[in-house]
Amino acid sequence: MSAPVPAAGTTGACDCHIHIYEEGAPLASGATFKPPHAPLSAYRTVQRTLGLQRVVLVQPTGYGFDNAILLAALAELGSARARAVVVVPPQVRDVELEELHAAGVRGIRYMMLAPGGGLLPWDTLEAMAARIAPLGWHINLQLDGRELPRYIDRLERLPCKLVIDHIGKFLGPVLPDNPCFQALLRILGREGRWVKLAAPYETSRLGPPGYDDVGILAKALVQSLPQHCLWATNWPHPNRQAPPRDADLLNLLSHWAPDTGVRDRILVDNPAQVYGFGAPGNG
Numbered sequence: 001m002s003a004p005v006p007a008a009g010t011t012g013a014c015d016c017h018i019h020i021y022e023e024g025a026p027l028a029s030g031a032t033f034k035p036p037h038a039p040l041s042a043y044r045t046v047q048r049t050l051g052l053q054r055v056v057l058v059q060p061t062g063y064g065f066d067n068a069i070l071l072a073a074l075a076e077l078g079s080a081r082a083r084a085v086v087v088v089p090p091q092v093r094d095v096e097l098e099e100l101h102a103a104g105v106r107g108i109r110y111m112m113l114a115p116g117g118g119l120l121p122w123d124t125l126e127a128m129a130a131r132i133a134p135l136g137w138h139i140n141l142q143l144d145g146r147e148l149p150r151y152i153d154r155l156e157r158l159p160c161k162l163v164i165d166h167i168g169k170f171l172g173p174v175l176p177d178n179p180c181f182q183a184l185l186r187i188l189g190r191e192g193r194w195v196k197l198a199a200p201y202e203t204s205r206l207g208p209p210g211y212d213d214v215g216i217l218a219k220a221l222v223q224s225l226p227q228h229c230l231w232a233t234n235w236p237h238p239n240r241q242a243p244p245r246d247a248d249l250l251n252l253l254s255h256w257a258p259d260t261g262v263r264d265r266i267l268v269d270n271p272a273q274v275y276g277f278g279a280p281g282n283g
Helices: 040-050 068-077 094-103 122-135 145-157 179-188 212-224 246-256 260-275
Strands: 014-018 054-058 082-086 105-111 138-142 161-164 193-197 229-231
Touching (some): 040 068, 054 068, 068 082, 094 122, 105 260, 229 260, 246 260
Parallel strands (some): 014 054, 054 082, 105 138, 138 161
16 A cells, blocks of 8 residues: 555544453453453554544453443543443443443444344344433444345434444445445435444455455445545454554545545544534544
């Protein structure tokens, strides 16, 4: 890849999906792999290198309902520069949700891929969405995008915001005219729906440097619905034997969104709307 397009100069640029792992931290019984040591200090180096000011911490599936490491990192970063997405049990009390909101949490993660998913099953989705809607939170959903036609009606009716991970994460070849991708476009066409332009390496069969089979979907999303797109590194690229360079992933955004104004919207304005950041420089 060529030199990365710097986010510097894009004040308030946000990386909308990273994970923090601490060596020796206990894993949930359903954890499927041993995570790397990926502390906040290491990610801050990535932030400085790429010129990013804001970040969204996402609870790893390996830690189950124990959000302690994520919340400690969130507190260290401060609410002006960070937000978080947690995993909580369906019986979580309202007062706990309010405390999490005060700490900077803005969403609930639904990881629906097996193995490792299922902590929050589909039959809890509507009730959880109704509970978090008054807080302005979102459901952060990861699923095989080929299942979107099956769930489209439910996702359209959710009363809260919705963010879909990783360009839809289609675990099979899909082109823009495929009904599954068209279902994603339909969902995103509604107010309060976004998709992360992230982790193309997780579904690409062509691989680096351009992940062109997934890149064509990212370009279609940017061209059709730039106001509904977010960007993320997915650092530290869990369970990847040869993780990509974060600078290359940022550079990919310049190919998917060559217009500077559109890129600024994806890096700054859209995340501010989803996660409740203030004006750049003001938290």
